[in-house]
Amino acid sequence: MIIGMLAFIGVFVSTYLTLYKFGYIGSLQCAVGSCETVNTSRWATFFGLPVAAWGLGFYVSALALVVVGIQERYADSRALSLALVALTGWGVLFSGWLTYLELFVIDAICIWCVTSAVIVLVMFAVSVAEYRETGDGRRETGSG
């Protein structure tokens, strides 16, 4: 559930950046770093779509997995936990790559992007812990 809440926060962060990218927000609120340098760089687009829009898709997918996972009929589904680990794991790799670009290629940091990277990292850590917990529970009960 922590993952779900983080994903929902992520939805708003990525929506904000996506709206900026599509020109609906005049300038980014950026107390630390150079958000516009990062978000107007050529790295801010991935396969023709703003990176923020991909992030929005990622957060919505993670939130959907969590919401499905808390329904009673899927309460003991290990596959959903595994899917969440895989999704957030991919998110960590992607965010890691973006952070590398910010630090070493673009030479500018965007506080919103860093916020998103931290959210993804925590989501991944929690999803791994939850997945292991599910496995322990199963072993305890003796079923596979």
Added chain:
Amino acid sequence: MAKDRVEAGRGRRADVVKKSKSKSNTPFYVALAVIAVVGIGALAYFASRPKNVAKTVDPAAVVAGEPQGYLLGKPDAPVQVIEFADFECPACGQFATLAEPDIRKRLIEPGTISYRFYDYPLAMHKNTWQASNAAACADEQGKFWEMHDQLFNQQDRWNGQATSRPKSRFQEYAQAIGLDVDKWEACYDAQKYQPRIKANEQMAIKRGASQTPTFVIGNQMVGGAISFDRFKALVDSALVLAKSAPPAPNTSADTAKSTAVPAKGPGGQ
């Protein structure tokens, strides 16, 4: 015995899981609702702030006026050509810098064609509305085509990937082409010609332009950064048709409405 214990344990585990899940869902949904309220509030606040630094346009909010193309050449030339283009689109830039100089020299100046440019700003290009705005304000001082050339020649300096504040670049171009910069700036800031740009965009959609640039040459519609040779071939076939058909209705020099093209292209309405 051992099996009974396992079964009992399994049952207990399932109960615990089910109870804990159903019990704890409500706080989760409440937390989501709180995040939603805060998030939507924050987004609404950011979106409503004055956009004085990077002037952006909400294309959806603009009410369309009358479409108006920008004319080059004699309005009563035998072949009427329309271009639907986006100032920020790389293919339009490629066409404007590679093929268009020849077109002007060999087809427009001798009076073979009349050429009208209509804005077709695409949503994916962040600065294109501002560019159309800059060009329309240059038109107010009779220098649309000079601004058009500056915008396309230096597209990579002001496009959405280069900057989120293109106005200062446009201002340089306004100065370079000899506009009254204060007057131009007042027009630019007022976004006076947004209804016209919107109307031009709607006309492009209505005519079935599916890409930028799209050209209507006589009764042919063609898309993409075509070469001069291809362009000339289409003009030649339109010329043949024009000679065998009654003269096209004359169009006003200052406003080229959607009815200005004598025959509709295959993708047209």
